Amino acid sequence: MGNIALINRRNFLKGSAIIGSVVVAGGFWRAAENGVFSTGKGPAYTAWETSPNGLDGLVNAALLAANAHNAQPWLFKLGNSSIELKADTGRNLGPVDPYLREMYISLGCALENLIIAAKENGYSPIITYFPDQQDINYIAKIDLTTMKPLHMELYDAIPKRHMNRGPYDTTRDITQEIIVSLMNLNIDNSEVKLFMFDSQQDKLKIGQAMIEATQTLISDKEQIGVDPKWTRQSWQDIEKYKDGITTDAQGLPTLTRMIAKILPPLSPEQNNQFWLNTLKNKHVATAAAFGFVTVRDPQDYLQVVKAGQLWQRLHLWATTKGLGMQIMNQLSERRDREVSLNLTPVFGEKLREILGTSEWHSIIQFRMGYPTIEALPSPRRPVKDVLVSI
Incomplete structure (x- = not known):
């Protein structure tokens, strides 16, 4: 799963001065346009902050899963009491993942979140893996029956991970x-x-x-x-694609991250x-x-x-x-x-x-x-963008 860091700012010894001069020179608008003051906010991050009701809520939990290069290679189909998980093969990583293993790992991560969320919300999930042996892109069908909600500490961690x-x-x-x-x-x-x-x-x-x-x-x-x-170096691209590798997710100190997004x-x-x-x-x-x-x-x-x-x-x-x-x-x-x-x-x-x-x-x-810097969220496509009808 991609770890490509975006910004090398070892040579910014006068970083605070740069921030100050940028703002004084009217660069505040450039900073705003580049999302310097919008970390973790906006349409690309809404999924981390909300949990829709019903089956949509289970899908929302699933799409917060870890995934390679933040390519989000998943699609979901909703039934009356079931959810189908399928691979979005157009989001494969090519030479980085020639056997699609990282894609299937990512789909497994999404499935685990969905299962945990189902139990939290009063559903007993029955999983059928690869229900159509002729379709390796049909990962799982999750049939849902009602049960008493089962609270799990792992569920609380889904939007924090x-x-x-x-x-x-x-x-x-x-x-x-x-x-x-x-x-x-x-x-x-x-x-x-x-x-x-x-x-x-x-x-x-x-x-x-x-x-x-x-x-x-x-x-x-x-x-x-x-x-x-999969590199999203502009705020416009983050809001447009709602996926990929961003500066915010690279584990940089706050000042470094701000300068990196301005320069x-x-x-x-x-x-x-x-x-x-x-x-x-x-x-x-x-x-x-x-x-x-x-x-x-x-x-x-x-x-x-x-x-x-x-x-x-x-x-x-x-x-x-x-x-x-x-x-x-x-x-x-x-x-x-x-x-x-x-x-x-x-x-x-x-x-x-x-x-x-x-x-x-x-x-x-x-x-x-044990981390020394807070990890920030990566963008996510919303539920409506990952649902299919076929």
Whole structure:
């Protein structure tokens, strides 16, 4: 899932002076037009603030799920007492996701939110995965019968859960109690398994592998070329598309973020260098632990969807505990690229070495820790834009 940072502003030592001069010079209007004062507001963010009644409310909860590059590859069809979840294949990530695994992970995340919201709202969800064997884009049918509402702490976390790309607190470790709790959230460990790594030796090894994978991905013009399609660097684009990667979601300090939104966008080359620098100095350097969500058969889309459900559950639970999480899937993205092009399996071997087994295959890699910067929401398309009638 895309982590491409948007702005490199290491050279803005006079940042506060820039803000002041911009406002004095009449740049207030440019700042307003670029959404400097509208973070998390407007039509692109309404879904985070409201919860419609009935089945629309369940869909609204679903579309707040984690998803790769914030491409939101989902569609929903409402019945009288059912909801169908389908893939919006036009929102695939091409060379970044040649086997559509990240798309199916994203759909699993949406399904998990929907299930949690259904129970909260007095529905007992009965899930039929891939009900039409001839249509792999028909992910699930959720039949709903009434029951007594079941309150879950995870439901309260749905509108609060955001990917935290800021630095984590290096003075606070992840306890074994937390790791055990995360492991216990995996309710289907025959096909999906969580691996956790918190030793200094393991973190150094994983961090170096992630840096190498990122360097290789950046050098691959087709893979890195996917990101501009999903990069929303203007407020106009955010309001128009209501998706994609934004400056607000990059985990930047407030002043840096404001300046970044006022100044002209960086070139793709500058963005890529900033991503790599951020990965080395912030993401890898401050991770308190790394996690790997794995499946037995990465070609089995049912297992991949269930892996997405597990990831959503993990992230929601972490949110209730004040923990930050961030997916960093460069290793599996490079492994899949190697397989699709019949290249030497450099990163496939690195993943096997990290896991210490060839029986499980990682399709999600993430870091976690205690955040030092508040994570901000990403834009979302509203319910009306993701409903279909066929």
